[in-house]
Structure formats: structure tokens, C-alpha cells
Amino acid sequence: MDDQRLDLSSLDRHGDPVRYRQRVSALAAAALAPAPHPFLHEFMAWGRGAVAVGAILAVVTWLPVWSSVGPSQAAASGSVDQVLQVAAWAQAGAIPSDADLLALSGVPDAR
Amino acid sequence: MTAEPSDGDLVVRARRGDASAMETLAHRYLRASYAVALSVLRHPADAEDASQEALLTALRSLDQCRDPARFAAWLFQSVRHRALKQITHRRVRARHADEAEHGAVVEADAERVLLRQRLLSALERLTPAQREVVLLHDLEGWTHPEIAVALEISDVMSRQHLFVARRAMRDHLANPSTEDAQHG
Numbered sequence: 001m002d003d004q005r006l007d008l009s010s011l012d013r014h015g016d017p018v019r020y021r022q023r024v025s026a027l028a029a030a031a032l033a034p035a036p037h038p039f040l041h042e043f044m045a046w047g048r049g050a051v052a053v054g055a056i057l058a059v060v061t062w063l064p065v066w067s068s069v070g071p072s073q074a075a076a077s078g079s080v081d082q083v084l085q086v087a088a089w090a091q092a093g094a095i096p097s098d099a100d101l102l103a104l105s106g107v108p109d110a111r
Numbered sequence: 112m113t114a115e116p117s118d119g120d121l122v123v124r125a126r127r128g129d130a131s132a133m134e135t136l137a138h139r140y141l142r143a144s145y146a147v148a149l150s151v152l153r154h155p156a157d158a159e160d161a162s163q164e165a166l167l168t169a170l171r172s173l174d175q176c177r178d179p180a181r182f183a184a185w186l187f188q189s190v191r192h193r194a195l196k197q198i199t200h201r202r203v204r205a206r207h208a209d210e211a212e213h214g215a216v217v218e219a220d221a222e223r224v225l226l227r228q229r230l231l232s233a234l235e236r237l238t239p240a241q242r243e244v245v246l247l248h249d250l251e252g253w254t255h256p257e258i259a260v261a262l263e264i265s266d267v268m269s270r271q272h273l274f275v276a277r278r279a280m281r282d283h284l285a286n287p288s289t290e291d292a293q294h295g
Contacts, residue, residue: 006277008250010227011149013159014142024141027163028134031170 122179125170133170140183141166143261144190146251150242151194153231158194165193183261187243233283237276244269245276
């Protein structure tokens with residue numbers, strides 16, 4: 001029987017024991033590191049698509065409404081101003097006067 | 112006999128999150144995984160990548176190892192699969208390039224590079240089983256009983272593969288063909 005070992009050392013990629021040990025440690029650490037749960041991963045991937053589709057649907061649905069609104073746009077922006085004003089009072093702890101409230105509700109020259 | 116823990120024990124402990132068991136498994140099988148990947152890919156850098164990826168995947172999915180005592184056979188099957196997939200996806204790099212880009216030591220010894228090419232060429236003449244046996248035995252220093260268990264062949268078959276493989280490789284190295292002259 002042929003007992004003479006072939007010298008295959010030139011094929012060796014792990015000749016340096018220190019590097020080998022480091023590689024082994026890194027592999028073991030990576031194996032123990034928590035990987036994202038497959039279900040969660042799938043769900044998140046699916047969720048991103050759903051959000052994108054939802055956004056497109058919302059835009060498509062609201063586009064005709066937006067274009068036909070016209071005059072009420074001003075009212076819409078006015079309601080935003082009202083909300084901001086009330087929020088400002090609440091934040092400052094101020095109690096609005098009757099005149100302020102009337103002005104806010106759109107009564108002209110209430111003050 | 113040494114008191115080294117068996118693969119079965121290590122797998123069971125590693126499944127429970129035992130870091131030292133995980134590290135022992137990685138230490139025991141990283142080199143051997145490389146040998147198995149090299150027998151398929153016949154390209155050291157690619158084999159190194161494939162073996163690390165396969166070993167990491169195996170260690171992360173130890174729950175899928177039905178028989179912990181047969182961890183080596185299960186792992187090697189995964190390594191072969193990964194290596195074959197790498198070939199299929201044509202990710203094998205050019206045979207004569209690449210050492211520097213993967214952080215490998217740049218070999219100034221041209222003779223060593225030439226010898227490696229001739230060894231790889233000689234390996235191509237062998238069957239997959241012969242390649243695995245000769246690499247595990249002569250490169251990694253495994254014994255025939257160890258090889259027999261991991262490759263799920265008999266001890267006698269392991270010896271037979273090694274005998275035939277060595278003879279074929281020596282013949283090839285002694286009489287390099289014109290094909291090798293082109294490679295070299």
C-alpha cells in the first residue's frame with residue numbers, strides 16, 4: 001500500500017494558526033448572533049410593498065378630488081390655521097377671549 | 112483516547128447557545144469544509160468562501176441537523192451543495208487571478224504557485240470521492256476512520272480511494288501533459 005503522503009501544502013489556505021483561530025472565533029460569533037426572524041423579515045418585505053401600493057392608491061384616489069376642490073382650498077388652509085392657533089394657545093396656556101374665538105371662527109371684525 | 116467531546120454532544124450544546132461548543136465545531140470543521148469545497152471547485156479562494164458560508168449556514172441551522180452524531184456528513188453535504196451552486200451561478204473567479212483582492216498573502220514564490228496549479232490540475236483527473244478523500248487525508252490529516260464516518264463510506268473504500276488518487280496524482284505530476292504546459 002502507498003503510505004507516502006502527498007505534499008498538498010501549497011493548497012492550504014489556513015496555514016497561519018492565529019488567523020485560523022480568529023476566523024473560527026468570528027464564525028462562531030456570527031453563528032450565535034441573532035438573525036432576523038424569517039417570518040418578520042418576510043412580513044417587513046411585504047409591508048414595504050403594501051405601504052408603497054397604499055401611497056399610490058391614496059394619490060390616485062385624491063387626485064380628482066384635489067383638482068375639483070377649487071374654492072374650498074382656501075377654507076381648507078384656513079382650518080389648518082385655526083388648528084395651529086388653538087394649538088398655540090394650548091401650548092402657551094393662554095385662555096382665548098370671546099373676540100379671539102369669534103375671529104377664529106371667521107366672524108369679520110369680531111375684535 | 113482523548114476526552115474530546117463528540118460531534119453529537121457539541122451539536123446539542125451549541126443548539127442551546129453554548130458559545131464554546133459552537134467554536135469547537137467551527138474549529139473542528141472549517142479546514143475540512145475547505146477540503147470538501149476544494150474537491151468540488153478546485154479553486155482555493157472560491158473554496159475558502161464556499162466553505163465559510165456553508166459552515167456558517169450550518170451552524171446557524173443546527174436545529175435542522177436530524178442526527179447530531181452525523182453532523183460531519185450533514186455539513187459536508189451542505190458544503191458540496193454550496194460549492195455546486197457557486198459553479199452554477201458562474202461565480203467562480205478566473206483561475207489565475209484574484210489572490211490579492213481577497214486579502215490572501217501575495218506569494219512571491221513562483222514555484223509554489225506553479226506547484227499549486229499542477230496539483231489542481233492533477234486533482235481534476237480524480238473522481239469527486241477520490242478528491243475528497245485525498246484532500247481530507249493528505250491536506251487536513253484526517254484518519255481513514257474519520258473520513259469513513261464523515262463521507263459515509265467504508266474504511267476500506269476510503270483507503271482504496273486514497274491509494275488510487277495518490278497514484279493518479281503522482282503519475283500526473285511526474286508526467287505533466289501539454290495541457291499543463293499551457294496553464295503553467
